[in-house]
Amino acid sequence: MKHFLVSLHLLGSFLQIMSQCTVPRSEFHLEGDYLVGGLFDIHEVTESISFTRVCCLFSAHSQPFVSSSHRRFQLMRFSVEEINNSTDLLPDVSLGYEIFDYCTDVQNFPSIFKLISVNGLIQAQNEPHNNLSKVVAVVGLYTSTETRTAAPFFMKNLIPMVSYGASSSIFSRKQIFPSFLRTARPNKDIMQVIVNIVLHFKWQWVAFLTSDNDYGNDGLDLFTKMIRKTDICLAYTNSLNHHTDYTQIFKRINAQNISIIIVFALERTAEVLIESAIQLNVTNKVWIAGDAWSLNKKLPKVIGIKSIGTVLGVCEVAMAIPGFSDFIHRSKSHARCESDGQQKFCNQVCNCSSLSPEEIFAADPSFSFSVYSAVYAIAHALHKVLQCGAGRCNRNVTVLPRMVLAELKKSNFTLLNETIHFDENGDPMFGSYSIIYWNDNGDAEVVGISTFQPSFHLLINNSKIQWYSNEDVPTSKCSQECKAGHVKYQGGIHKCCFTCEICPRDTYVNTTEDPYKCNVCKKTEWSAEGSTSCNLRVVEYMPFTSPIAILIMIGAVALEILTLAISVLFSINYNTPIVRSAGGPMCFLILGCLSLSSLSVFFFFGKPTPPFCILRLLPFILFYTVCVACFVVRSFQIVCIFKMAAKFPNLYSWWTKYHGQWLVITGAFVMQAVLLLIGYSQETPKPYDETLWSPDKIILTCDTNLKGTAGSVILLSSLCCLCFIFSYMGKDLPKNYNEAKAITFCLLLLIVTWMVFATAYILYHDMFIQILNSLAVLFSLYYFLMWYFLPKCYIIIFQPQKNTPQYFQGLIQNYTKTISQ
Incomplete structure (x- = not known):
């Protein structure tokens, strides 16, 4: 800090030498009770200037003239004059100004020192303020880079600096720039408008070109952050300076098929870019201009501008400032060129007296209201500090810049129907943006508006825009949108x-x-x-009320009735040869197991539940195993009596002595029960939503427990095979004893039935597979009932002559004679 203060003292000591450059009286100075500093880049330095050159050797007025900045310079002069003529604002206090042409950072430090010095000396920060400068605030600067260079000198003593154009985000950081305020909206607001314009037209593939300075870099950083959660992609970006190769830039843009180019650059940089695009024959693009050059008056008149495409832009809403036109005409008619003996800096000379009022009005009007409101904000703050009221102010108040700063932060007044106030960062909480379109007449036509208070809103009238293709809104996409799905x-x-x-x-x-x-x-x-x-999905299952379910359940009930009726008939005729040859007491076991097996049929209907899923196959497998086991031993006994008794007398004797048939049946039952118990304990059948085979449906069914039922099915299949072998061996026995044929036929039907079901189950998994399953169970029961028991019932009822011992003995004797022959 000590080195910084020493440097300030040394530089300030040169002010006396530099002020010896005598020039004619200019419009840059106006005496007053209090002064407002002004910094405007009326001329622009386009080449590097040596640090060693002093002010008078480098004349600002010899550099390129910036008409838009000159207009803003005149607007500050008008604002001060209007305030001085007011009886309400600073009624008995005159406001003056000290304005400098800030054309380059290098050569304008003397201007800054002039504003913060008293009698050519800069007071140290911690020394008492014995001699105070009349400058209570500064209006300026325009660009962010210039402002960032100059602002620290004013921040030291909290001199308010109200910028009318510096929009970089860094100036919102009060710990670095405590006395900085601005009347131009920050870059984040401008970028929000640009991003929403791109979103409005559904553009996705864009290029972003910026000035190679703080303004452009900040804009690019904000744009990149704002598009992260949008469909916008930054396809290409580049910073523009004096060494830019525009040919390569446009080659890259065309190579990537980019149709939308956002140009967030200063006015002079944008002019070079657009002129290069015309020369390089760049066509069919949409250009989105930032607020720094969207109202440029030169480019829309350039030959060939229409060939580059359509130009849209963002600018602050144009506001007519009453009295400014009269002021310019009056100033030009009373131009003061004579010398009054005062000494002025050389960058307080414009040499622009030859400009006509029309030329001033034709300049880019951007940031006019920003300058106007900046001067008025300072005046209102000074009005509060001086406790003005009732036509007079308190001149006994010692005005310090920090006092003006405190009142500036609390600004709340109306200017041209706009309420002027700032947020905690010194950013404006007023103003809106126009969306403009460069029409065929070379004018910036307003086609939309964007407001920020109370919330952000963008409105664009698409019908006012004539696109370069003379058709619908151009598209800009890297990839075409995907089809639905x-x-x-x-x-x-x-x-x-x-x-x-x-x-x-x-x-x-x-x-x-x-x-x-x-x-x-x-x-x-x-x-x-x-x-x-x-x-x-449509939920489907076979309800009890379904007609086909009712028919199947009626069939199951009918089977129950038939088994009961046959049991009664066999009980009455228990001692007859037909019943004894059919198995005697074993017939009642078979009929009872068939009846119990039919219970499974009822559990195939209704909404599946865990108990229903268990009982769908459990009764059938368990009791049907007993039935098949009975037919196995019955077939074995028939063959044994007629064919094996004589050949294997010991085996036959053991079989009859120990009741071998009941041992086999009991063993089969116990083994099947154990297998079912083990299988169901490992994986219990449960309800299952079938969605694979019918994608638009949910078939409520039961999960097939292949692991749990594999052993039981193998056992049942093995018994069926044994039964088939024994029954086939007895196919040539006496007719009334020839039950083997009936059993064989039943087994063939059984095999065909379950093969059909298995095939359907593999190919078809709809709700009706449960119907097929229940039918397979029911048919399996009916086969034995119809082909084994009903023929015997027929003989008992309708052919009683065949149900006698004599008839059976005759059949046996005939069979014996046949074998002996």
Whole structure:
């Protein structure tokens, strides 16, 4: 800090030497009770200037003239004059100004020292303020780079600096720039408008060109952050300076097929860019201009400007300032060129007296209201500090810059129907932006507006814009949008560049939430391939009230009645040869197991529950095993009596002595019960929602327990095979004893039935597979009932002559004679 203060003292000591450059009286100075400093870049230095050159050797007025800045300079002069003529604002206090042409950072430090010095000396920060400068605040600067250089000198003593154009975000940081305020909206607001313009027209693939300075770099940084959660992709970016190769820039832009170019650059930089685009024959582009050059008066008149495409832009809403026109005409008619003996800096000379009022009015009017409101904000703050009221002010108040700063921060007044006030960062909470379009007449036509208070809102009248294609809004995309039901697959760094992949069945894509993901439908929903939403599945199961279910259950009840009737008939005729040859007491066991097996049929209907799923096959498998086991031993006994008794007398003796048939039946029953118990304990059948075979339906069924029933099915199948072998061996026995043929036929029907069911189950998994399963169970029961028992019932009832011992003995004797022959 000590080195900094010493430097300030040394530089300030040169002010006496530098002030010896005598020039004619100019419009840059006005005496007053209090002075407002002004810094305007009326001329622009386009080449590097040596640090060693002093002010008078480098004349600002010899550099290129900036008409828009000169207009703003005149507007400050007018604002001060208007305030001095007012009886309400600073009524008995005159306001003066000290304005400098800030054309370059290098050569304008003397101007800054002049504003913060007293009698050529700069007071140290901690010394008492014995001699105070009349400068209570400064209006300026225009660009962010210039402001960043000059602002620290004013921050030291908290001299208010109200900028009318510096929009970089860094100036909102009060710990670095405590006495800085601005009447131009910051870059974040401008960039919000530009981003929303791009979103409004659904552009995605854009280029962003900036000035190679604080203004451009800050704009690019803000733009990059704002588009992160949007569909906008920054395809190309570059910073523009004196060494830029515009040919390469446009080659890159064309190579990437970019149609939208955002140019966030200073006015002079933008002019060079657009002129280069015309010379390089760049066509069919949409240019979006920042507020620094959108109202440029030169470019819309350049030959060939229409060929580059359509130019849109953002600018502060144009506001007519009453009295400014009269002031310019009056000033030009009373131009003061004579010398009054005063000594002025050389960068307080304009040499622009030859400008006509029309030329001033024709200049770019951007930031006019920003200058006007900046001067008025300072005046209102000074008005509060001086306790002005009732036509007079308190001149006994010692005005310090920090006092003006405190009142500036609390500003709240109306100017041209606009309420002027600042937020805690010194940024304006007023103003709006116009969306303009360069029409065929070379004018900036307003086609929309963007407001920030109370919330952001953008409105654009598309019908006013004539696009370069004379058709609809141009498109700018890296990849064409995917068809409905397709997701985007991003292969590179840009989310706008992608390939499209169709979403598979039972998934969908919601493009508003995440266009890069196929979402899985809920279990209760389904979707076809390439869907954007899911549909509810139709829940289906076979209810008890279904006609086909009722018919099957009637068949099961009929089987129960038949088994009961046959049991009664066999009980009455228990001692007859037919009943004894059919198995005697074993017949009642078979009929009882057939009746119990039919219970499974009833559990195939209704909404599946865990008990229903268990009882669907458990009774059938368990009791049907007993039935088959009975037929196994019955077939074995018939063959044994007629064919094996004589050959294997010991085996036959053991079989009859120990009741071998009942041992086999009991063993089969116990073994099947154990297998079912083990299998169901490992994996119990449970309800299952079948969605694979019918994508638009949920079939309520039971999960097939293959592991749990494998052992039981193998046992039952083995018994069927044994039964078939024994019954086939007895096919040539006496007719009334020839039950083997009936058993063989039943087994063949049984095999065919379950093969048909297995084939249907593999190929078809709809709700009606449960119908087929119940029918297979029911038919398996009816086969034995119809082909084994009913023929015997027929003989008992309708052919009693065949149900006698004599008839059976005759059949046996005939069979014996046949064998002996």
